[in-house]
Structures are given as C-alpha cells and as structure tokens.
Amino acid sequence: MSNQIQKKEKIIREKPENLRQVIMGALFLLIALFIGFVFIRTTDTLMTTTFVMTPGGSKATLPDLVFNTRAALIAISALCAILGVYQLIKGFGKATNWILGFVGILLTTSFLAWGAGGGSINVGGMLRVAIMRSVPIVLGAFSGILCERVGVTNIAIEGMMITGALVGSMFGSLFGLWTGVIAAIISGGLTGSIHAMLSIKYKVNQIISGTIINIFTVGLTSYIVTKILQVAEWQYLNQSGFFPSYSIPLLSKIPFLGPIFFSHNMFVYAMYLLVGILTFALFHTRWGLRLRAVGEHPKAADTLGINVFRTRYLVVILGGMMAGFAGSYFSLGSLGYFEQVMSAGRGFIGLAAMIFGKWTPVGSLGAGLLFGFAESLSTNLSILRFPIPAELLLMVPYILTMVILAGVVGRSQGPAATGVPYEKESL
C-alpha cells in the first residue's frame, strides 16, 4: 500500500515538470515556425545582410559579417526546430532555462538578420549601448535586492534615483564629478532613511511610503529644474559634464568583445565590481546571513539577539545609497546635466530585473542586460524594416517579467517577510 502511495506521489510530482517540458518544446517549435513563416517567406533568395562588428570606443573590431539572409534564417529555424523536437522527446532537464535563453538569442539574431536584410546593422555598437543602458537598471535592482532581502519592499527606487541624479549634477557642477557622485549617494541614503523611518518605525504600508517618495521627489526635482536651473544666471549649477570613458588595458584590446565590455566610464566598472561584492557579501559573510535572516523570519533573528530594527534601517539606507548612485549615472555618467524625469521609470524596471533575477545580484545583472539590450534594440529599429512601432518591442521584456511572475518559466519567490513590518510581541 505504501508503495502505491509512493508511486502516485511520484507521478504527481512529475506532472508539472512534464507539463513544462511540453510547453517549452512547443514554444521552441513555434519559434521555428514563426521564423519560417514570417521571416523566411518575406525574404528574397539573393538578399544579403551585413552585421557590422564595430562596437566603437576603441579600435578592436572584427571584420563585418556578410551573409545570405535566407540561408541564415533557414539554418536558425532548423536549429530551433531540432531543439524543440529534442525537448519534446527527451527534454533538456536542468539545462532547459539555458536552452530557452539560447533560443531567445537565436530568435533575436534572426529578427536582426531579417530586419537588416538588404542592408546593414551595427551589432557591435548595439551591444555596447546595451551595456551602458543596463547600468541604472542593474544598480536599481541591487538597491531593490538589498531592501527586499532585509524585508522592506522598496518601490521608491525611482524617486531615490531622480534625487541622486539632480543632487549629483548640482554638486558635480560646483565641486567636480567625484564630489557629485558622493553627494548623490548621500542624497539617496537620506531618501532611503525617510523610507526606512516610515516603513520600519511608523509601520506605514510600504507601497504607500514608496509611492509618496516617488511622487514627492519627481515633483520636487521638476520644480527645482523649472524654477531655478533653467534660469540663465543659475544654469552653471547644472553643467556637471560626465565621466570620460576609460579603456582597460589589454582587456579592451580583445577584438569585438573588448570594446563592448571594457571601454566605458567608471559606472560600468562599478557595476561589474558590485555584482561580485554584493554576491559575496550576501551569501558568504556574517553580515549577509543576518540580513537575509531578518528578511526571512525577523522573529527568529530577534530571538537570537540580532537587532531587527537596526539591521533594517542600515540596509534600507544602504539600498537608498545604491539607488542614489544609480541615479547619478543619468547626469554624471551619460548626459552631463540634469533633465526633468530623466530616470524615466528605470527604477521600476530595476525592480522587474530584481524579480527576473530571483533576488540575486548575478541574476539581476543578466536581467538588466536583457532589458538594456531591448532598449538599445528599440532605438535601432528605425533603420530596420520592422512593421511594428518600437514602443511595442520595448514591452517585450516586461511581458517576459509578467510571464515569469506567473511561474511559467520557473519559481521566483522573494524573501518571506518582505513588506511586513516587524513588531515585537505584546500581550
């Protein structure tokens, strides 16, 4: 009898796995068919595509890639179909998500090849821009990771960013770029401390607290811009300029990849460094263990002598500082001055990257790069023969996030105590 129970249990447990396998296989096949029916059918046999492999930023390039569009599309479509059939019959098991990512890359490549059919597109440049675009998203996601891992929902990243961008620009104009960055970090920390106070001490609903901060900071910064910074005699307050890019010796000399990854300004390198630092700090230090414990089960942490309130305060402020740093990228890392609502929702996209990346720094970096690529791609669409407006393409990553949240691609669950204020027990 117990044998029977076990057997049944096994079947039950395998069921969703099977379902996922079938869905994935079908998806791969669908993509193959899509490439076949939409792209290949609308492509002439003799049409060629040129992928320009010049990222810019340095001279390490690869020769341009010229190929027959139709042949390439057929090859990609066939590859997708093979992967789909294999997935349906045997399944890739644990590697499924990687294969899914690979199929995603194939689909994108086929799209680019088809869109640029008969002409050329600078793939290198697009990838390099994608890295730059991902910086505020990834750093914003890090801010979210810190806050949520310690148990405080932070949807105020956007507001902290815009504060950092303005403060960074003003201090940068007056005292130099590095002072600007430090001031931006401090201002983010201050905004973070407001969020911390509201949600930890006064136990305000954290979504409301975050929303208030977002509305308040957008209003305040816009007011400062229109009333002060746009007045001619005050304009010197908003002329910070931006960090120059710096090519890392040797690494930036790698053909094609070098300029894409290693010829940027310091924000990009800070992002690389922070991924490592944050991963190590969260998962391999006492500090990280305690932080995560507070986010998962504050009461348990409390009974072991960990100060829940202090930990939350410190980490939320640190998260604010991270967001402030992310915000300074807009003024000090990219544009050179402050503009109204220049963060344009990147704080929220950062939150999406955090969820997509399952609350881990490495995962969020991957998600941020994907979102950055989508932005970069959409700005290039005008040169492609693409019948749909660029704004629709920009939606794709967020639709993906929703799909992930619905659990189709795999479980993504945040820390257990996120969003719940901690109260010491009373009678």
Place this chain on the structure above:
Amino acid sequence: MAPILELRGITKRFPGVLANDHIDLKLNQGEILALLGENGAGKTTLMNILYGLYAPDEGEIIIKGKPVQVKSPTDAIRAGIGMVHQHFMLIPVFSVTENVMLGEEYTRAGGVLDTMRAANKVKEISNQFKLNIDPYALIEDLPVGLQQRVEIIKLLFRNAEILIMDEPSAVLTPQEVEELFKIMHNLIAQGKSIIFITHKLREVMECADRILVIRSGKVVGEAVPSSANPKKLAAMMVGRPVELNVQKETAKPGKPVLNVENLTILAKNKKVEVDDISFEVRAGEILGVAGVQGNGQTELVRCLTGLMKAESGKISILGKETTHSDPREITELGVAHIPEDRQKDGLVLQSPIQDNLVLNTYYQKPFAKGIVLQKDAIIKNAKNLVRAFDIRTTGPGVPVSGLSGGNQQKVIVAREFSRPIKLLIASQPTRGLDVGSIEYIHRRLIEKRDAGCAILLVSTELDEVMQLADRIAVMYNGKILTIVDADLVTKEELGLLMAGITTKISAKKRKARKVREIVT
C-alpha cells in the same frame, strides 16, 4: 547543592491582568521540571521573562547563586538559558548549519562565514546527543520532529545549560513525542537542566522529575510524578474537580447520514490532498478522524461543508447528493460545522456575540422579516443561548474578539447546536482550550450523539479521538489507512498508523491484547 536557576518573587502586570504573581521557582541541575498550567495561567509569560523578552515588574533571577539581569535574549543566551519556542524560530530556506549558527557565526577574518567549521560542530553535537541531523539539509525539507531537534541543537551550540521547552509536543506525532522524551533524558544525563511547559497531564507524568502547577499567575502546588495523582493535578490546574475521562455509553448507530464515496481533492497546486477515500457516518455515532496535522483532514472538512470543490467522487448527506452544493444548502440540510480555525472561519471577530449567534439563520424567521433584521428576536435568542451554554460575558452586545478562546468556542457550539441538526462536522473542537472547557465541549458532543446526531470528529489529539469516537479512521497522506472500532485498537497502533506504518495485527489478536491490558 544550590539550584542552577532560581526565580524569586517574579511579578508581571499587564494592563488589567496580573500575569505572574510573586512566582518562586527552583531548578536543580540535571532535572526536568514541568510547568503545568492551563492556557493563560502565566507559564509562557514567566518563561518570556526568564528569556529576556519581557521585563519583570518585581522579583529577581538567580543563576548558580548569582543574581543576573536578563534584559534581552542575548543576555539570556549569555547566561546559559535557551528556549525552544512553540512555533519554531527556523528559517525554512536556510540550511541547518546556517540556522544554528545565526547570531553566533563562525567566521574567518573580515566576517567571512566559516560554514564548514560550524557544520562540523553541528555534526558533533548531533552525534553527542544522538539527534541524527544532517548539517547541510534545508529546514523546509525536514519533518517537524527533526526541525525541533535543530532548535535543540541551536541551544546546545550556544552552550546552553538551561533549556526551556514551550509546549514541545504540540506539533508532534505520538512516536515523535516518545523520541523527544528520550532526547530530553539524554540531555539531562549529560548535565543539562530542562524546564518543560505543558498543559498535558499525561506527558508530565511520563517525563518530568518534578511538577510545578501554576494557576492564574500563581504557583498553586508542587508534586513528584511517582506520588502524584492526575485527577488531583487537574483539579489544581483548573481550580475545581475535573472529570478527565469521558463518560459515555455504547453507541446505538442508526441509518447512515453522511456517505462519502471515492472522494479525491486537489490543492491549488494540483497536489493530491485527499486521495480516493470512502466512508460513512451513521446517526448516533461518532466517527473520529485521527492523523497528524496536514494529512488531508482540513481539505476533507472544507469539502464536506461546501467550502472547497472535490476533484472526483461523491458526497451525500441524508441520501441527497451534496458534492457540488454550496455551504448554505448544506447547512439547511441540518449540517453543523465547528471549524478548525474558529477565529478565521467560525466567527466575525469584530461583531457582537448576538450577531455571531445567528450567522447561519439570520435570514430566516424569526430573525428576519423580508429584508429587515428583527433585533429584538436576535437579542432574545442571544440571551437564551448565553445562559444555556454558559458563555462568560458581560452581555450579548460584546464583540466576540473580547472573549477568551474557550468562550469563543462556546459561541460557535451554541450557534451550531441551537437548531435541529442531523450531522455535526467538528474539526479540532478543543484546540487550544483549557481542561475545563475541553470537558464541557466533550460532554456536549456526547449529548448530541446520544440524541441521534451523526458526528464526524476530526482531531489531531489522539486522546480526544480515542475517548470520544466510536469508530476511528486514520488519515495519512490523504488516504484513510483503516477504519477501526475504538474499543479494539491501542494507542500505539494508532500512533504507528498516524506515522504511515500499517501493521498487520488481526482483529482477533487485538481483542486478546485488549483483554490482557484491562486485566493488568
């Protein structure tokens, strides 16, 4: 030898309540001291004071002859006091080692975790006290019995000398309780001292060295198990004589009232919660459903009362199929429901007692005329029921949230019993209640049975099922493993069944043994 721990004159007042009233307590090294008392007697408050979660208003704590200040759990840990909480303080997504070392981490330079060294220490403790724990297992993958051992390791890791265990058996199967007692004896054999908080007499008799009885914040007696009398202890606990054993006559089952055939229920995530079960309950009998929490009982009850949909199978009540009926249709057939979670499913906490008493009849005469509620009738009804069911309150207009757990349960019982019913589905009817209220509820259930009502009693308390039920169904992993006559089964056999172990003891053998047990 001086006691390892002494509490002198501990007093704690909360607004309107004297939770601890000059409590004196002595704990000797290497003994298990049981704190026995009803819910709300002040046991947990006392232990929270000792553990630094509350500050006492008066009194002092003396450890090994020296007075100490315990202002926070950190102080308590430093003083060698550890606590196994009733609700485990473990982080499900962390490993055993991470949970154990949290707050007391083994680190290399710069705060880098040295998980390996900590895991070795966990292994060492586990071996020393025969706890059998894998340091790298994730908590969420461990059964509760093992999780509790992780809690114990947590204390030993911090070199705790005095272990406080708050109702440790509440979440365990009978077998796990046996294991726990063995572990507790291992601990005291190696020089640790234990304070064991409980309201279960049987456990106290079985495992304590000394018993301290607490009632309304005061120590009312002390006893040693070898010379103690359970009846006297119970009376001390409650403050009046209590009947521990349920008095009942043999059931006279009539026609089947509830029929369940091949019922299967799936959870939202498609996990099978109830797996192809069939049974019937007859008029005038109590069918007890025993089992460890989470083996499908909750879902079964929710499905029978129309709160959850069945995947397949058939339910009929008094010959009418109700598989797809909604709760009101089922209620109107004469089905009463005492829900598992009385505060969530049984009452509207913010509403007054009088409204809660008509929650399932408010739309009928005499409580409503058309769409207008008849306040007078509702209040009159409430006054009658408050008297008849001995609900302790200042008036029927008081919100239910202001009542004690026992009185809240009486409100539900009063509501469900005050109309003619044919079938009663009672889920954990005495959970969290004190001995006095338990006695009352049990008596009411037997009365209903003798009046010809069919009763399905779901309980995780094995004693309760054995005392009340005429037949017992054991649920494990969504299945009913067996249905037996309550008279023909021993507690040990039920315990094994609850753990999923199906023993093959013939009915004949069982009978023989039962006779022998009665003789000895």
